[in-house]
Amino acid sequence: MGYQEVYESWKSDPEGFWMQQAEAIDWDRKPSKALFEVGENLYEWFADGQTNTCWNAVDRHVEAGRGGQVAIIHDSPITGTLHKITYAELRNRVARLAGALRAKGVEKGDRVIIYMPMVPEALEAMLACSRLGAIHSVVFGGFAANELAVRIDDAKPKAIIAASCGLEPGRVVHYKPLLDGAIDLATHKPDFCVIFQREQEVAHLEEGRDYDWHGFQYGVEPADCVPVEGNHPAYILYTSGTTGAPKGVIRHTGGHLVALNWTMKNIYNVDPGDVFWAASDVGWVVGHSYICYAPLVHGNTTIVFEGKPVGTPDAGTFWRVISEHKVRSFFTAPTAFRAVKRDDPKGEYVGKYDISCLRAIYLAGERADPDTIEWAQKVTGKPIYDHWWQTETGWTIAGMPAGIEALPVKIGSPSVPMPGYDVQILDEAGHPMKPGELGAIAVKLPLPPGTLPTLWNAEDRFRKSYLSHFPGYYETGDAGMIDEDGYLYIMARTDDVINVAGHRLSTGGMEEVLAAHPDVAECAVIGVTDQLKGQLPMGFVCLTTGVNRPHDEITKECVKLVRDKIGPVAAFKLCAVVDRLPKTRSGKILRATMVKIADSEEFKMPATIDDPAILDEIKVALQAMGYAKG
Ligand code: COA
Numbered sequence: 001m002g003y004q005e006v007y008e009s010w011k012s013d014p015e016g017f018w019m020q021q022a023e024a025i026d027w028d029r030k031p032s033k034a035l036f037e038v039g040e041n042l043y044e045w046f047a048d049g050q051t052n053t054c055w056n057a058v059d060r061h062v063e064a065g066r067g068g069q070v071a072i073i074h075d076s077p078i079t080g081t082l083h084k085i086t087y088a089e090l091r092n093r094v095a096r097l098a099g100a101l102r103a104k105g106v107e108k109g110d111r112v113i114i115y116m117p118m119v120p121e122a123l124e125a126m127l128a129c130s131r132l133g134a135i136h137s138v139v140f141g142g143f144a145a146n147e148l149a150v151r152i153d154d155a156k157p158k159a160i161i162a163a164s165c166g167l168e169p170g171r172v173v174h175y176k177p178l179l180d181g182a183i184d185l186a187t188h189k190p191d192f193c194v195i196f197q198r199e200q201e202v203a204h205l206e207e208g209r210d211y212d213w214h215g216f217q218y219g220v221e222p223a224d225c226v227p228v229e230g231n232h233p234a235y236i237l238y239t240s241g242t243t244g245a246p247k248g249v250i251r252h253t254g255g256h257l258v259a260l261n262w263t264m265k266n267i268y269n270v271d272p273g274d275v276f277w278a279a280s281d282v283g284w285v286v287g288h289s290y291i292c293y294a295p296l297v298h299g300n301t302t303i304v305f306e307g308k309p310v311g312t313p314d315a316g317t318f319w320r321v322i323s324e325h326k327v328r329s330f331f332t333a334p335t336a337f338r339a340v341k342r343d344d345p346k347g348e349y350v351g352k353y354d355i356s357c358l359r360a361i362y363l364a365g366e367r368a369d370p371d372t373i374e375w376a377q378k379v380t381g382k383p384i385y386d387h388w389w390q391t392e393t394g395w396t397i398a399g400m401p402a403g404i405e406a407l408p409v410k411i412g413s414p415s416v417p418m419p420g421y422d423v424q425i426l427d428e429a430g431h432p433m434k435p436g437e438l439g440a441i442a443v444k445l446p447l448p449p450g451t452l453p454t455l456w457n458a459e460d461r462f463r464k465s466y467l468s469h470f471p472g473y474y475e476t477g478d479a480g481m482i483d484e485d486g487y488l489y490i491m492a493r494t495d496d497v498i499n500v501a502g503h504r505l506s507t508g509g510m511e512e513v514l515a516a517h518p519d520v521a522e523c524a525v526i527g528v529t530d531q532l533k534g535q536l537p538m539g540f541v542c543l544t545t546g547v548n549r550p551h552d553e554i555t556k557e558c559v560k561l562v563r564d565k566i567g568p569v570a571a572f573k574l575c576a577v578v579d580r581l582p583k584t585r586s587g588k589i590l591r592a593t594m595v596k597i598a599d600s601e602e603f604k605m606p607a608t609i610d611d612p613a614i615l616d617e618i619k620v621a622l623q624a625m626g627y628a629k630g
C-alpha cells in the first residue's frame with residue numbers, strides 16, 4: 001500500500017486502523033475497543049486495556065530471545081567514554097532500580113521528577129518509573145532552580161532522581177545545588193531524592209533525604225512490571241505556553257505505546273535490531289519519544305549522545321557517531337546542522353567517515369530553512385526529511401512516511417499528514433481555507449493515540465489553550481498552509497512561543513521575570529531572527545520614574561535575572577532600555593511590528609497605533625544592538 005491508501009484506510013475506519021496497530025503491543029488485558037469518549041470533546045485511547053510500558057520497551061525483547069542485543073549506546077565525547085548496555089542488562093538494571101524505589105514507597109500513580117543529563121541512567125530512571133506505574137516528569141538540565149521548583153509544586157513528586165552534575169563544553173553544571181535550591185523554593189517537599197554521583201563531581205548528600213544511586217539499590221528485591229490501564233499517565237512533560245506557568249502535557253500509556261511503535265517503521269523506516277539515533281536531550285519530547293521509548297518499544301538500539309554538534313571535539317562528531325555505530329536513521333534539529341555548516345561549510349568532515357549505513361536524516365523542532373536542507377543533502381548525499389510535531393502530540397503530525405512510500409520532497413514543507421491527523425487550515429472564524437491560503441493550523445478531533453488527552457491538573461487551561469478557539473478542533477498554535485498536493489507548510493506561531501535552537505520558550509514567561517526587576521515599570525520580549533539558533537529573545541524595558549542608574553547596569557541585571565530564574569537555555573542576552581513601548585490605542589504592545597523592524601522586513605503601519613514616533617525610538621535601540629540594519 002502507498003501513503004494515500006494507508007491514509008485513506010485510516011480515514012475510513014480510524015478505530016479499526018488503530019486496533020490493528022495495537023496488535024504489535026503486548027497487553028495484560030487487550031482493550032475492548034480503541035476510542036473512548038470522555039465527553040465534551042475529551043477522548044482517550046485503549047482505556048480499558050492493561051499493559052506496561054517497561055515490559056514492552058525492555059522485558060519482552062529479552063523474553064523473545066534478544067537479550068544479547070545492545071539496547072543503549074552511551075557515546076559521550078564530552079567525557080571521552082563509550083558504553084553499551086544490552087536488553088538483558090537493561091532489564092536487570094531497571095528492575096533493581098524499580099525495586100529500590102518501591103522499597104522506599106513509590107507506587108503506581110506516584111509522581112517522580114527526573115533531573116539528569118544525557119546518561120543511560122536517565123532512561124533507566126524513566127523505565128523504572130514506568131515499570132511501577134509511577135508517573136515521571138523529566139526536567140531539562142538547562143533550566144534554573146526556579147523552573148524546577150515550579151514543576152515540583154505542580155507535579156508534587158514523592159521522589160526526585162537526579163545526577164550530581166551535567167557537563168557542558170567548558171563547564172560543569174552543578175545539578176545538586178540547583179536541586180537543593182529548587183526544593184527550598186518549592187512548597188511541596190519530596191519524601192526522598194536519589195542522586196547518581198558522576199565521577200566529574202561528587203555532590204553532598206542531605207542526611208535522611210538523599211540516597212546514593214548505588215547504595216540505595218543494594219540488596220533490594222527487583223520489581224516486576226505492574227500492569228496499568230491504557231489511560232494511565234505514563235508521564236508528564238512540562239512545556240512553554242503563553243505565560244510563565246508551564247503546561248503539564250500528559251501522555252497516556254496505551255496510545256503512547258501503539259503510536260510510537262507505528263512510527264518507527266512507517267516514518268523512520270527502521271526494523272527491530274537497527275540502530276536509531278535522535279541527537280536531542282531526554283528533557284525534551286524528542287528525547288522522551290525518540291531517545292527512550294519508541295526505539296526501545298520497537299526493539300531498536302538507541303544512542304544516548306552526550307555532546308554537541310560542534311566543539312566535541314569538532315564538526316565531524318555526527319558523522320563519526322553514525323559511522324561507528326552503523327546508524328540507520330538519524331534525527332536532529334536544523335540548528336545543529338546550521339552549527340555544523342558554519343564550522344564545515346564544504347562538508348569536509350563527512351568525507352572522513354563511511355556513512356553508507358545511513359538511510360535518511362530527519363529534522364524537526366523548528367522551521368527547517370531551505371539553505372540548511374540543501375546543504376545537508378549536498379554534503380551527505382542522503383534524503384533530508386523535515387517533519388512537524390509538538391510536545392503535545394508526542395509524534396509526527398506531518399512528515400515523510402518513508403517506510404510506506406518515499407514521496408517527492410518539497411523543500412520548505414514537512415510533507416504530508418500522518419494517519420490519525422485530519423489537518424485543516426482555518427480562518428479566524430474557523431472556516432476551512434483553500435489550498436495555498438494562509439491560516440491557523442488545526443487538527444480535527446479526536447487527536448490520534450499518543451497525543452495529549454488533557455493537561456496535568458489543568459483541564460480548564462487545556463480547553464482554553466487548545467479546544468475553545470475552533471470548536472471541534474485542536475488548535476496547534478502554528479500558522480501555515482496546505483498546497484494543491486496536500487503538502488503542509490509551517491510559517492509561524494500564532495502565540496507568544498518562540499523557538500531558540502530548537503528549544504521552545506515563552507516570551508511571556510521572560511516578560512514576567514523582567515517585570516519583577518525593581519527598576520522596570522514595563523517591558524516586552526520579542527523573538528528576533530538568528531542565523532544559528534533560528535530565533536533569539538530580545539527584551540525592551542522601560543524604567544520606573546526617577547531611576548537614574550546607568551542603563552547598561554540595568555540591562556546586565558535583566559540578563560542575569562532571566563538566566564537565574566529561567567536558565568541558560570533561554571539564551572537571553574539582548575536587552576535595551578527604551579523610554580516607551582509602541583502600543584495600539586487600546587494599550588496592546590505591538591510586538592509583531594517590533595519583530596519586523598528588528599528583522600529589517602517590510603511592515604504596514606498598524607492602523608490602531610497610538611504614536612508612530614515610538615517605532616523610530618525602537619529602531620534606534622535595535623540598531624545599537626546590531627539589528628534593524630536594512
Ligand atoms: N544543561 C545545562 N545547560 C545547558 C544545557 C543542559 N542540558 N543545554 C544547553 N545549556 C546551556 C548552554 O551551555 C548555553 O549556556 P551559555 O549561555 O553559558 O553558553 C545555553 O544553555 C544556551 O544553549 P544553546 O542554545 O543550546 O546554545 P549553545 O551555544 O550551547 O549551542 C548549538 C548551540 C546549536 C550547538 C546547540 O543549541 C545545539 O546543539 N542545538 C541542538 C538543539 C536540539 O537538539 N534541540 C532539541 C529539540 S529536537
Ligand code: AMP
Binds near residue numbers: 285389391392503
Ligand atoms: P516543541 O513542543 O518544543 O516540540 O515545539 C513545537 C513547535 O516547534 C511547533 O508548534 C512549531 O512551532 C515548531 N516546530 C516543530 N517542528 C517544526 C517543523 N518541522 N517546522 C516548523 N516548525 C516546527
